Amino acid sequence: MTTVRQMFALQELDIILDRVQNDHRKAEHELNNGETIGNLEAQLERDSERLLETELKQRATKLEAESQKERSETLNSQLYGGEVTNPRDLESLEHEHSNVLKLVEEHEAALTEITQKIEDAQTKKNELESKLGEARAEWEVRQAQLQASLKELRVEREGFEGQRTKLTEVLDPVSLEHYEKLRKSKGGLAVARVQRGLCQGCRMSLPTHQQQRVRSGRQTVLCSSCGRMLFLS
Ligand SMILES: [Zn+2]
Numbered sequence: 499m500t501t502v503r504q505m506f507a508l509q510e511l512d513i514i515l516d517r518v519q520n521d522h523r524k525a526e527h528e529l530n531n532g533e534t535i536g537n538l539e540a541q542l543e544r545d546s547e548r549l550l551e552t553e554l555k556q557r558a559t560k561l562e563a564e565s566q567k568e569r570s571e572t573l574n575s576q577l578y579g580g581e582v583t584n585p586r587d588l589e590s591l592e593h594e595h596s597n598v599l600k601l602v603e604e605h606e607a608a609l610t611e612i613t614q615k616i617e618d619a620q621t622k623k624n625e626l627e628s629k630l631g632e633a634r635a636e637w638e639v640r641q642a643q644l645q646a647s648l649k650e651l652r653v654e655r656e657g658f659e660g661q662r663t664k665l666t667e668v669l670d671p672v673s674l675e676h677y678e679k680l681r682k683s684k685g686g687l688a689v690a691r692v693q694r695g696l697c698q699g700c701r702m703s704l705p706t707h708q709q710q711r712v713r714s715g716r717q718t719v720l721c722s723s724c725g726r727m728l729f730l731s
Contacts, residue, residue, distance in 0.1 A: 700724035
């Protein structure tokens, strides 16, 4: 005959097994998702691309500034070389020269700004790279930890599963099925202890005659409120 004591023992095993399985799932999930590293790598890639674009812009601006400088020198020598004497030509030359000088100034200001941007981006990139290096080293340690704990959890699970099989072999199938159904429908608790006249599954007070039936231990008594099997330890 299956006793409620056996059911209670089975439930204790099942609770441990649930915990072991849950830990196993969590460890497996963490092992399969190196999120921090993935995020850092993606960020580093984006930042590197942006840096490269800024460097290209710097090169283009530099070239443009140089060509404007050359143009300004040519205009300068035309202005003061004495070859151009016509006042109207001189005036237009002067006008062009001042425009070109303005452009040179603008380009140089832009260059200073771009250079600062590149320096900042480079600093950020270096920081990110060192962070990534640290994260990779940490992840390696964590991975080893997780693998070791997965191994332990598997051994633990096998042990408890073995115990469970032994226990269920001596239980009658109808009681076992009842237990499984209750456990599924009652939030993992099929067997509830009775303490101070209360069902510990639903906290309802049990009628005296029900308590007596539980105490006698001759049959499985279900809580009249929640339907769980009652167990008096
Ligand atoms: Zn109850």
